[in-house]
Every structure is written in structure tokens, then in C-alpha cells.
Amino acid sequence: MARLGPVHGVRLALLFCICSGAGAFRFWRRGADGQPEACSRLACKNLSVTFPIDVDGLLHTFHGDKSEYFGHLREIGVDRGLAMSAPHKVGVGCLGPAHFVFVGDSMSRLTFECFLRSGGRKVPVEQLAELDRLEESAAACSDSAKPRGLARRPKRVKDDAGSATYVWWLAGPIDEAFTDDLRDIVVGIRNATPGVQIVFWFDALVHGWGAGDLGWTIAGQRRELQTKLVSHVRRAFPRTLMVWDSPTFIDFPLAHAAPPNRNAVLLEQNHASRVSAALAAEDRRVMASLGVPLTLRWEVSNKYRGLQCDGLHATPQWGGRDWNCGGFPAYEELILQSGLQQLCLKRRMRLCE
Numbered sequence: 001m002a003r004l005g006p007v008h009g010v011r012l013a014l015l016f017c018i019c020s021g022a023g024a025f026r027f028w029r030r031g032a033d034g035q036p037e038a039c040s041r042l043a044c045k046n047l048s049v050t051f052p053i054d055v056d057g058l059l060h061t062f063h064g065d066k067s068e069y070f071g072h073l074r075e076i077g078v079d080r081g082l083a084m085s086a087p088h089k090v091g092v093g094c095l096g097p098a099h100f101v102f103v104g105d106s107m108s109r110l111t112f113e114c115f116l117r118s119g120g121r122k123v124p125v126e127q128l129a130e131l132d133r134l135e136e137s138a139a140a141c142s143d144s145a146k147p148r149g150l151a152r153r154p155k156r157v158k159d160d161a162g163s164a165t166y167v168w169w170l171a172g173p174i175d176e177a178f179t180d181d182l183r184d185i186v187v188g189i190r191n192a193t194p195g196v197q198i199v200f201w202f203d204a205l206v207h208g209w210g211a212g213d214l215g216w217t218i219a220g221q222r223r224e225l226q227t228k229l230v231s232h233v234r235r236a237f238p239r240t241l242m243v244w245d246s247p248t249f250i251d252f253p254l255a256h257a258a259p260p261n262r263n264a265v266l267l268e269q270n271h272a273s274r275v276s277a278a279l280a281a282e283d284r285r286v287m288a289s290l291g292v293p294l295t296l297r298w299e300v301s302n303k304y305r306g307l308q309c310d311g312l313h314a315t316p317q318w319g320g321r322d323w324n325c326g327g328f329p330a331y332e333e334l335i336l337q338s339g340l341q342q343l344c345l346k347r348r349m350r351l352c353e
Contacts (some may be wrong), residue, residue, distance in 0.1 A: 094345075
């Protein structure tokens with residue numbers, strides 16, 4: 001493995017973190033009322049690292065090789081030492097008996113898996129393997145050849161304990177068929193567990209440039225689709241709750257680094273980085289007006305840049321292990337926690353500066 005020179009080597013050793021336990025400590029600043037205000041972050045355990053990581057500098061050092069890049073992070077212990085610190089951490093059972101329905105693409109799937117792990121549940125690997133094949137077929141198509149029907153093909157994964165369901169949905173239209181799909185799920189949950197609180201956790205963006213509805217990628221149309229979705233759900237399924245997952249930062253240097261993410265060119269051609277930033281800001285305004293909790297995925301993915309195995313996902317499901325990226329579970333835990341705190345504590349989680 002290539003070694004860091006004196007210039008790039010110091011960039012990952014500027015902030016020294018002294019950790020006790022698995023990140024269970026607090027960070028404070030003074031709020032507007034002069035009282036200590038707690039913040040949440042990804043912390044380290046016996047590790048020296050600063051975020052955001054200098055991705056461009058490190059990739060230059062390692063000649064654009066992702067395997068060398070993530071091998072270096074593993075060598076200095078980032079994969080083992082990273083942990084989430086949230087002073088006001090809430091558990092997945094914060095609402096009492098509840099069933100979470102994660103509806104969306106790979107981002108919703110990752111939150112679904114994180115949700116199960118956080119609650120001590122087993123992730124249904126066998127069921128998810130079939131989804132891997134479907135996602136592979138969707139990703140393999142060019143922009144012009146993407147089969148739009150994939151956005152309407154319902155595929156559900158439910159954990160054995162009945163606490164969560166993942167619905168594979170690629171930013172499709174909000175129509176009667178979409179509502180019918182959700183109705184089937186809601187009826188099944190309520191028949192199995194009468195009185196349970198149902199929470200929908202939605203995301204929609206990246207596949208708008210492919211298998212889904214292009215409107216999800218255009219600010220005005222996205223706002224109309226989001227408003228329509230929230231209205232549909234509230235009207236069709238009263239007493240259910242919702243969370244919206246904000247867009248992710250797309251790290252194009254990592255996405256293009258060898259071996260490249262097969263969707264990197266498509267996303268860059270559509271100016272996905274600039275568009276995602278604008279839509280993240282728009283989502284904050286729209287969800288605030290609709291009274292729907294919003295995760296901090298956009299903020300987390302920017303603040304903790306450098307951990308996305310393929311430029312999008314901080315997990316190895318999409319080939320990461322082939323280039324030394326075993327994933328960073330604390331990254332997705334922080335995103336899950338941001339949504340749960342908005343949902344259960346009715347306040348926006350603050351990330352440490």
C-alpha cells in the first residue's frame with residue numbers, strides 16, 4: 001500500500017479524539033438562552049482523524065485507487081473506531097408499539113437495515129439478496145434504456161419481528177397504484193398488530209434520473225410531488241406518521257475512482273451534485289411547511305465526507321468489500337437518529353461544529 005507523504009499525511013491527524021467507551025460522551029456549546037446545548041456527531045475510539053476527509057488529496061496520493069484509499073482508512077482504524085455520539089439519543093421504540101415502513105431506494109434500505117440493527121433485530125439477508133439482483137438490473141441500464149416499469153414494481157422485505165418493512169420504490173409517480181400498494185401494507189400491518197402506530201419513512205431522488213419520475217429532480221415539480229405524497233398518505237391513512245430522508249451528498253471523486261460507480265457518469269451528466277444541494281435546501285422548506293420530520297442525511301454526508309464506499313453509500317453492499325470498504329455503520333446510525341429525534345422529540349438534532 002502506498003504511504004502518505006508529509007503534506008497529505010497530516011490531513012488525517014489534525015484532530016485528536018480521546019474516547020471512553022463506544023462513543024458515549026457529550027459535546028456542548030451555549031445556546032441562545034445561555035444554557036449548555038448538546039450536539040451529536042461521529043466520534044472516534046483511540047483514533048486520530050478529522051472530517052471532512054481530504055478525499056481529493058488522498059485519492060491523488062493513491063493514484064485514484066479506491067482500494068488503496070479505503071485500505072488506508074482501515075489501516076488507521078477508522079472502520080473499527082468510528083462511533084455515534086448523541087446526547088439525546090432515542091431508541092427505535094420511542095413511539096411505543098410501532099411499525100416503520102421504509103419506502104424508497106437504497107438509502108431507505110440502508111436506514112431499514114440500520115433500524116433493525118439498532119433494535120437488536122436480524123436483518124433479513126436472504127430476502128435482501130433478491131433486491132440486490134433487481135437493483136443490479138436497474139443500475140445496469142443506460143439513461144435512455146432504463147425500464148420505467150421498475151419504478152412501479154412493488155417489492156417488500158419485512159423483518160421477522162414485524163417491527164419494520166422495506167418497500168423498494170424508485171422515485172415513481174404518486175398515483176392510485178402507489179396508494180394501493182401502501183394500502184395493502186397498512187392493512188396487513190393493522191390486521192397483524194391492531195392499534196400499532198405506523199410510520200412511513202420516504203426518500204426519492206437519484207432514480208429520478210433513471211427508472212423513476214424525472215420530476216423528483218426538478219425543484220418545483222419535486223415540491224408538488226412531495227406535497228401530493230404527504231396529502232395522499234394523510235388522507236388515505238389517518239393516524240400514520242411520516243419522515244422524509246433528505247438527499248445524500250454525491251462524492252464524485254470517490255464515485256469515479258477505480259473501480260468506478262457505474263452510475264457516476266449518468267449522475268454527473270445531470271449535474272447531480274449541484275441539483276442535490278439545491279433540493280436539500282428546498283426539502284427543508286417544504287417539509288417544514290408540511291410539518292414532516294426531515295433527516296440530516298445531507299448534512300451528515302457533507303460533514304463526514306470520505307466514508308461513502310462508492311461515492312453514495314457508506315456500506316459495502318454495492319461492491320465495497322472488493323476495494324477494502326467494509327462500511328461505517330455509525331454513519332447511517334447518525335442519520336437514523338436525526339430522523340428519530342425529529343419524530344419523537346419534536347426537535348431538530350444539532351450536529352457538532
